[in-house]
Amino acid sequence: MAPVVGIGLLVTAWAALSFGAVSVPFDEVLGVLARKIGLDAFADPSRRAEAVVWGIRMPRLLLAFAVGGALALVGGVLQGLLRNDLADPHLLGIGPGAAIGAAIGSAAGGIQGAIAGGVVAGVVTAFAVRRLARTTSIDPTRIILAGVALGAALSAWVGFVVFAADRATVPPIEFWLLGSLTGSTWRALGTSAFFLVVTAVAMLGSAHLLDVMALGEADARHLGIDVDLVRTVLLIAAGAAVGATVGAVGVVAFVGLLVPFVIRRLTGPSHRYLLVAALASGALFVAAADLVARLAIEPVEIPVGLVTAAIGGPVFLWLLTRRDNA
Amino acid sequence: MPEPAVSASSLSYRVGDATLVSDVDFTATRGELIAVIGPNGAGKSTLLNLLSGNLNPSAGQVLLDGNDVAGALPGNLALLRAVLTQRSPIDIPYSAAQVVHMGRFPHRRDPNNSSERDAAAVADAMERTDTTRFAARIFATLSGGERTRVSLARVLAQETPIVFLDEPTTALDVAHQERIMRQAVVLSRGQRAVVVVLHDLNAAAVHADRIVLMHQGAVVARGRPRDVLVEDQLSDVYAQPMVVVDHPFRDCPLVLTA
Numbered sequence: 091m092a093p094v095v096g097i098g099l100l101v102t103a104w105a106a107l108s109f110g111a112v113s114v115p116f117d118e119v120l121g122v123l124a125r126k127i128g129l130d131a132f133a134d135p136s137r138r139a140e141a142v143v144w145g146i147r148m149p150r151l152l153l154a155f156a157v158g159g160a161l162a163l164v165g166g167v168l169q170g171l172l173r174n175d176l177a178d179p180h181l182l183g184i185g186p187g188a189a190i191g192a193a194i195g196s197a198a199g200g201i202q203g204a205i206a207g208g209v210v211a212g213v214v215t216a217f218a219v220r221r222l223a224r225t226t227s228i229d230p231t232r233i234i235l236a237g238v239a240l241g242a243a244l245s246a247w248v249g250f251v252v253f254a255a256d257r258a259t260v261p262p263i264e265f266w267l268l269g270s271l272t273g274s275t276w277r278a279l280g281t282s283a284f285f286l287v288v289t290a291v292a293m294l295g296s297a298h299l300l301d302v303m304a305l306g307e308a309d310a311r312h313l314g315i316d317v318d319l320v321r322t323v324l325l326i327a328a329g330a331a332v333g334a335t336v337g338a339v340g341v342v343a344f345v346g347l348l349v350p351f352v353i354r355r356l357t358g359p360s361h362r363y364l365l366v367a368a369l370a371s372g373a374l375f376v377a378a379a380d381l382v383a384r385l386a387i388e389p390v391e392i393p394v395g396l397v398t399a400a401i402g403g404p405v406f407l408w409l410l411t412r413r414d415n416a
Numbered sequence: 417m418p419e420p421a422v423s424a425s426s427l428s429y430r431v432g433d434a435t436l437v438s439d440v441d442f443t444a445t446r447g448e449l450i451a452v453i454g455p456n457g458a459g460k461s462t463l464l465n466l467l468s469g470n471l472n473p474s475a476g477q478v479l480l481d482g483n484d485v486a487g488a489l490p491g492n493l494a495l496l497r498a499v500l501t502q503r504s505p506i507d508i509p510y511s512a513a514q515v516v517h518m519g520r521f522p523h524r525r526d527p528n529n530s531s532e533r534d535a536a537a538v539a540d541a542m543e544r545t546d547t548t549r550f551a552a553r554i555f556a557t558l559s560g561g562e563r564t565r566v567s568l569a570r571v572l573a574q575e576t577p578i579v580f581l582d583e584p585t586t587a588l589d590v591a592h593q594e595r596i597m598r599q600a601v602v603l604s605r606g607q608r609a610v611v612v613v614l615h616d617l618n619a620a621a622v623h624a625d626r627i628v629l630m631h632q633g634a635v636v637a638r639g640r641p642r643d644v645l646v647e648d649q650l651s652d653v654y655a656q657p658m659v660v661v662d663h664p665f666r667d668c669p670l671v672l673t674a
Contacts, residue, residue, distance in 0.1 A: 173505070302518050306505040309567075311470065313574070314494025314522040359509035 162372020165346025178347035182237035186244035187215025205337030212333025269395030285334035344402020421609035427476035451620035454630035494522035519573030
């Protein structure tokens with residue numbers, strides 16, 4: 091599977107850097123990249139090509155990779171932590187919760203304020219969801235229903251914040267609830283990447299703990315895992331990661347559900363492989379979805395969350411019905 | 417007198433107004449199999465949870481190999497005692513072998529441990545519990561009895577000096593009940609302290625070195641099977657007339673309902 095994902099990432103990167111309102115020939119794309127690492131190779135790029143490829147498309151591509159990888163990783167972690175393969179950061183309401191904080195932060199401090207606000211609100215919502223999970227955990231689908239209800243209510247509050255805020259400084263409600271990579275900048279990438287890398291290290295480092303926790307809380311304790319500590323650390327990491335993505339690009343739906351679900355069929359349940367593969371595949375999924383969002387009905391851009399939801403929604407329904415029949 | 421592996425003094429556990437365990441002293445020595453018996457709600461499982469460090473006592477103290485359980489790091493506790501619970505989830509997506517392998521988790525930082533050592537412990541544990549032939553099957557697809565045996569194999573693979581088993585024979589047919597109890601005896605003869613909560617009084621009579629009889633959160637009798645399994649006492653505690661006779665060919669009592 092690794093080679094397929096690897097090739098997919100390269101092809102997506104090539105397409106994302108080459109195509110758009112202006113098409114840049116491949117050797118000129120390589121010329122831009124070569125110049126950035128101090129080499130004079132491939133075609134000598136025009137100034138315009140350099141501005142488009144490096145100034146606009148590159149940060150957008152990298153942000154798509156970072157957001158997709160983070161969301162899929164968080165999905166895999168939450169599914170392990172809640173022992174529920176329907177767990178998705180946005181279906182559980184963490185995304186909309188983070189969006190409230192991000193919208194408020196955006197009014198106060200631009201993109202960096204949005205990411206910081208998203209991180210704080212994401213962590214808070216993650217713990218709120220955990221409380222829900224504790225009271226509704228008897229039936230695994232009930233936590234999802236509770237999360238969906240929570241998410242709907244929080245989404246409405248995103249609307250209140252956006253409409254109360256200054257239109258010139260806070261992005262519109264479609265941005266927050268449907269997601270868009272349109273405004274990707276190096277600054278947005280840098281700020282969110284800081285949070286995403288730190289949280290990814292924590293989550294990937296806990297993979298072997300999540301394996302043992304599949305035995306249930308009691309047996310995980312018997313085997314020496316400080317379950318409460320692990321859960322707290324992972325909820326903070328998951329909430330912060332989701333918040334950082336929401337602050338940068340809004341809510342991109344269903345990535346956290348769909349990607350780990352598909353990957354689990356391929357790698358088996360061991361989190362060591364599952365989480366790494368989900369991260370790479372999530373990066374590919376969102377970058378590819380963003381290509382569709384950009385190029386499908388040019389020159390109009392579709393919010394990227396619509397593309398991921400159009401694919402993820404039916405898969406989610408299928409999952410739910412399958413679970414009921416099981 | 418060797419130092420006891422498990423040593424608890426004046427243990428109590430209260431939840432709200434209810435006292436689930438009341439002023440219990442308990443010791444278990446290496447090489448010894450102790451059965452904890454008593455009617456439903458007597459506090460057997462709560463006592464086991466206190467001894468294994470799952471619950472913090474309202475009063476009293478538990479020492480495992482001389483280490484105070486309160487405040488012990490989970491990782492250190494896992495090298496001292498292994499626990500078989502009644503309430504493990506069944507929807508575990510791992511194979512039987514992978515589940516047993518998780519019993520090796522506490523040893524992952526031990527410099528004397530190795531993957532060969534892990535593999536040997538897993539193979540041995542699965543051999544003893546007769547689970548080797550479904551090593552590759554997914555845990556969730558096993559029958560109740562098979563799952564119990566796989567969980568027991570995981571407990572064996574943990575290779576701890578103290579082993580707590582909470583009703584290990586409940587879901588099993590007679591042949592596997594007997595097999596599990598013999599494994600418990602073998603474990604204790606290998607210089608481990610084994611504490612088993614049992615509902616089957618005759619399994620306790622046949623296999624236990626000592627029996628602790630609980631009633632309403634307190635220990636009402638303890639000692640050798642012949643001393644504890646006494647008609648009047650059992651009839652009283654279980655609120656059910658009981659008869660105790662000699663086992664036809666084993667040197668132990670046999671308990672029957674009257």
